[in-house]
Amino acid sequence: MNDSNPNPAGAVALCCSHVEGATWESRLRAALPKASLTVWPAVAAEAECAIVWSPTQAFMDAHPRLRVIFNMGAGVDALMRLRLPTHARVVRIEDGGMAVQMADYVCHAVLRHFREFDAYADDAAAHNWRPRKPRLRADFPVGVMGLGALGLRVTETLVKFDFPVLGWSQSIKHVEGVTCLAGADAFDEFLSRTRILVCMLPLTPLTRDIVCSATLSRLLPGGYFINVARGAHLVESDLLALIQSGHLAGATLDVTREEPLPPGHPFWTCPQIALTPHIAGQTVIDEAITQIASKINAGFGDPRLSGFVDPERGY
Structure with missing residues (x-):
């Protein structure tokens, strides 16, 4: 994925265990028409970008070239406990409704x-x-x-x-x-x-x-x-x-x-x-996808991009 390209297209890996996984997939395809979206357990080993909800270590190991991992929610604690690809950075949802x-x-x-x-x-x-x-x-x-x-x-x-x-x-x-x-x-x-x-x-x-x-x-x-x-x-x-x-x-x-x-x-x-059953703040799919897609389309060299997780602090 070329940081200088304002509309990067390429392989994007999706790992989504959410009950609305099919909805995420269809809306991401619409929001990222230039990207090749591969849904786990299918593997896109060349992918430099992933969008994830409760991914497994097997998913991370199968995608060693990942540079940016978008977490579908605000909390990244479970994700940060995994062994991530060497050059991968994690981006959290900022608000997302x-x-x-x-x-x-x-x-x-x-x-x-x-x-x-x-x-x-x-x-x-x-x-x-x-x-x-x-x-x-x-x-x-x-x-x-x-x-x-x-x-x-x-x-x-x-x-x-x-x-x-x-x-x-x-x-x-x-x-x-x-x-x-x-x-x-x-x-x-x-x-x-x-x-x-x-x-x-x-x-x-x-x-x-x-x-x-x-x-x-x-x-x-x-x-x-x-x-x-x-x-x-x-x-x-x-x-x-x-x-x-x-x-x-x-x-x-x-x-x-x-x-x-x-x-x-x-x-x-x-x-x-x-x-209550963990419902205080639930990700609004359309808002989250708009946020993720805009960052992918901007290219990751854009200094205005925000939401990157500090691995030392864990958030």
Whole structure:
């Protein structure tokens, strides 16, 4: 693939285990009419570009000439655990229609907890008409861990609901209306000022198990946890223990360590935990394909291209 060619055509390898794989294939063919698209397990050994969803090591080994690998989603942790071709760079989807969904989901979870809508639902089921005293937003500061493209959209939306909002990331960010903290030295301060904690971090060796007893116990009393990132960020037994002790009021979990969640898992029967099946931010196919196709057609020498993953950081 020639970096200087504004409309490069060539072999593109597609590996897609997604339930809508056929849709991805047909729309990619339409968006990349000059490319020769080969769908795994068929092999295009000469391909320098791949578009993947949950690829296998066998796929990578069969395509040694890959230079650019487009991941169909925002999270690249599973992909980065593979042994990639020597010169391959990974490109993640930037938003792809997910940011607004994440903002919807997190704001809904925050408001449902803050306004006690779960308790009202229980009252209605028991035929109880029992208004509660309104709570103050100032008493429910929301802390968002991870200020990438998705985390920024979530914090910006939360501010519009008049909650105090804090953001924490590895490097300092600036978001209007948000108290931004950065680095390990500021982590304890961030937690101690947070009552509702939202995890939007990428999963890396440094962030695995970051939400544990030591982390959650630093939240303000009656804390609440929302996870829309990866299940491996959370030590699940620690969450359950802190809910049982009363230090945490509960949690909303869109992700778990094992997915689907096994039938006997204690999360199913914990009344303080709300579960959804990893749907907080789903890739919108048309938006993602438009993004991928535009980058392929631009050629990879274009300095304006973005979304490349830093292999050292893992995101």
